[in-house]
Amino acid sequence: MSRAACLLVIISLMSPAAEALDNGLALKPTMGWLHWERFMCNIDCDTDPNNCISERLYMQMADVMVKEGWKEAGYEYVCIDDCWPSHQRDAQGRLQADPKRFPGGIKKLADYIHSKGLKLGIYADVGDKTCAGYPGSLGYYEKDAQTFADWDVDLLKFDGCFMNRALLGEGYINMSKALNNTGRPILYSCEWPLYEWPLKQPNYTAIRETCNHWRNFDDVFDSWSSIKSILDWTAAHQDIIVPAAGPGGWNDPDMLVIGNFGLSHDQQESQMALWAIMASPLLMSNDLRDICPRSKELLQNKRIIDISQDSMGKQGYRTAKGNDFEVWERPLSKNRLAIAVLNKLETGGPRGFNIGAAPGWKICGSQCNVTQILPQYKEMGVQTQQSKIIVSVNPSGTALLTVTPISSDFRRLHKLNWQGTFVRRKHTIL
Ligand code: GLA
Numbered sequence: 001m002s003r004a005a006c007l008l009v010i011i012s013l014m015s016p017a018a019e020a021l022d023n024g025l026a027l028k029p030t031m032g033w034l035h036w037e038r039f040m041c042n043i044d045c046d047t048d049p050n051n052c053i054s055e056r057l058y059m060q061m062a063d064v065m066v067k068e069g070w071k072e073a074g075y076e077y078v079c080i081d082d083c084w085p086s087h088q089r090d091a092q093g094r095l096q097a098d099p100k101r102f103p104g105g106i107k108k109l110a111d112y113i114h115s116k117g118l119k120l121g122i123y124a125d126v127g128d129k130t131c132a133g134y135p136g137s138l139g140y141y142e143k144d145a146q147t148f149a150d151w152d153v154d155l156l157k158f159d160g161c162f163m164n165r166a167l168l169g170e171g172y173i174n175m176s177k178a179l180n181n182t183g184r185p186i187l188y189s190c191e192w193p194l195y196e197w198p199l200k201q202p203n204y205t206a207i208r209e210t211c212n213h214w215r216n217f218d219d220v221f222d223s224w225s226s227i228k229s230i231l232d233w234t235a236a237h238q239d240i241i242v243p244a245a246g247p248g249g250w251n252d253p254d255m256l257v258i259g260n261f262g263l264s265h266d267q268q269e270s271q272m273a274l275w276a277i278m279a280s281p282l283l284m285s286n287d288l289r290d291i292c293p294r295s296k297e298l299l300q301n302k303r304i305i306d307i308s309q310d311s312m313g314k315q316g317y318r319t320a321k322g323n324d325f326e327v328w329e330r331p332l333s334k335n336r337l338a339i340a341v342l343n344k345l346e347t348g349g350p351r352g353f354n355i356g357a358a359p360g361w362k363i364c365g366s367q368c369n370v371t372q373i374l375p376q377y378k379e380m381g382v383q384t385q386q387s388k389i390i391v392s393v394n395p396s397g398t399a400l401l402t403v404t405p406i407s408s409d410f411r412r413l414h415k416l417n418w419q420g421t422f423v424r425r426k427h428t429i430l
Contacts, residue, residue, distance in 0.1 A: 018205040020248025023180065025187040026212035027247045028309045030281040032077025032121065033061055033070075034157070037220055037255045037285035041083040041132045045101055051287075053083045054101035055109050062116045064288045071118060073300040074309065077155050077187070078113050079121030079283065082132040089135055094147045095124070110152040121155030121187070122148055126171040127163030136162055138171065141178040149182035156186055160195035168195055169206065176210045189252065189281075191215040204244035213252040213281050216241060220254035220285075222262035224396055227271050230254065231342075234278060235318040235326075245279055245315035252281050259286035259295035266397030269374050272298050273340045273400040276308040277316035277330045303373045304400065307338045316340075319359045322430030325351075325393070329360040336404045337363050343393035352390040355401065359428045361385065367406045374400035382406070 020026075035053065045052040062078050065071050084106075090096045097106050104112075106122065113120040124144055125136040137144045137158075148156060158175055160168060172192045179186045190211035193202035197216070207214050217233045220226050230253045234241070241251050256275060258268040275282060284299060298304075307330065316330025316338065324345035330338045337360045341353045355361060355370075362385065370380035370389065375397060383389060391399040 018208045018244065020208055020246065021176065021188065021210055021212055022248075023185050023188070023212070025185055025248070026250065028311075028313065029250050029279050030077060030155070030187060030189070030213060030283065031074045031305075031309075032079055032119070032283050033065065033075060033288065034079040034081055034121065034255055034283040034285050036081035037222060037257055038260060038287055039285075043083055043098070043101065052101065053080075055104055058109060058120070059112055061288055062113050062118050065118060066116050068288065068296070069300055070288060071116070073302070074305055075282070075284065077119045077121045077283070079123075079155060079157065081123045081157065082130050082159070083134060084123065085134045087134065089140075093140065093143055095135060095140075095144055105151075106153065107151040110154075114152065119154035120152070121157060121189075122151075122153045123157045123159065124148075125159040125161055125163075126168065126175060127161055129162040131159055131161035137175065138163065141171075141175045142181070145175065145178035145182050145186075148179075148186060149184040152184070153186060155189060157189040158191065160191045163195070165195065165199050168192060169203070173206070173210050187212045189213050194218075201240065204241065208244050208249040211249060213250040215252045215254060217253065220257055222257045222260045224263055224267045227257075227263070227267065228344075231274060231318075231326075238317050242315045242317055245313075247313040250279055250281060251315065253278060255283050255285040256299065257285060258299055259284070259288075259291040264396065265294055266375070266394045268295060268298055270342055270396060270398040272301070272304055273374055273398040274328060274342065276304050276400075277328045277338060277340050279308065279310075279313065279315040279330070282308055301373070303371075303377065303402075307332065307373075307400075307402070318427065320357070320428035320430050325353055325430055327358045327360075327428075327430070329358065332402065334404070335363075336402050339401050339403060341391060341393055341399045343395055343397055346395050348395060350392040350394050352392055353399065355389045355391055356385070356387065357430055361403070363405055364403055365405045369404040369406055371402045372399065373402065374398060
């Protein structure tokens with residue numbers, strides 16, 4: 001093969017299958033905060049003014065994001081989910097915010113959020129009604145896109161309830177065009193594949209051309225069983241969905257629920273590590289005004305965020321499983337590899353895992369530099385392929401490491417790894 005042909009093969013192996021939506025946004029997985037999992041459709045501002053869906057909630061969250069290091073860590077979008085609008089459109093047919101809960105209106109709120117150097121996200125639905133029964137956008141795509149642009153909104157989460165499934169794709173595509181026609185860059189977060197899967201296998205080429213990220217699977221809950229079900233679904237469908245991800249468009253396994261009530265600290269570490277490996281949007285749904293220091297530290301962990309935001313923009317895969325362990329690996333820029341080892345056994349104590357059993361370890365070649373990030377940061381120094389490194393992983397916890405090859409035969413090994421392990425996509429049985 002000529003050098004040029006060889007280069008082409010390498011480039012095509014490294015780039016996602018399709019063109020991304022060309023709006024210049026989401027070149028890295030989106031980071032921010034989204035109200036749904038934690039605050040749901042709480043509209044009772046009389047008895048619960050602190051937690052109801054109101055302009056106050058987003059303003060307070062934005063204040064904290066600036067004051068408490070969230071913005072600095074990379075969290076940028078403050079996102080409204082369902083239950084914000086009034087049940088009636090205005091005289092011109094435009095959506096309007098509930099006047100009692102958003103007395104200043106969305107434009108004022110956007111101005112406030114922008115004054116903090118952050119961005120504002122809003123929510124609407126491709127069908128007749130939103131999932132919680134508020135007005136849907138069907139028949140109003142242009143009008144609603146223009147309204148959001150007029151309000152200076154920066155992101156739209158577009159849900160798929162109350163829609164004829166046969167028209168779903170058309171609806172999502174039309175809204176994408178309507179947003180584009182406003183001339184304002186509005187990040188477009190879809191739920192198209194989630195609603196399409198029961199009908200047929202979604203067309204991820206079209207989805208990637210239309211959306212900046214897309215939900216594939218059920219809503220996340222504040223529980224380990226929910227996190228596990230999302231990971232299981234992702235691994236079971238990775239051959240279909242992983243190639244679709246890359247700069248400009250990402251698979252969205254839903255919000256981070258770290259800092260709430262349902263996950264142990266080990267489980268929170270697992271969610272953070274695996275969401276970084278999956279190149280997922282990092283949209284937290286928690287109460288940043290009242291979050292425990294350990295969860296905060298985890299969510300702001302720069303080394304994990306660096307994996308999430310890696311410039312190569314490749315989503316990782318589950319590469320091995322067995323003995324109640326799972327190994328997930330993500331190729332990173334500068335020839336590095338992130339390896340996550342999840343202990344799925346929910347009984348007993350910490351269990352040792354020989355990192356040499358991870359399929360990607362062969363990237364180490366004759367020598368590599370190893371850094372452990374979770375559960376504790378530790379420079380493990382220069383290792384060889386033969387090194388026996390045993391990492392200890394707590395029940396439902398995850399060990400996260402990065403491996404940087406320093407051998408001169410790196411290129412051969414790197415190719416071998418990514419073609420052998422990922423293109424064939426066979427699970428190694430541990
Ligand atoms: C659906 C979505 C959720 C949330 C709710 C709001 O269930 O998947 O993420 O937006 O609707 O009603």
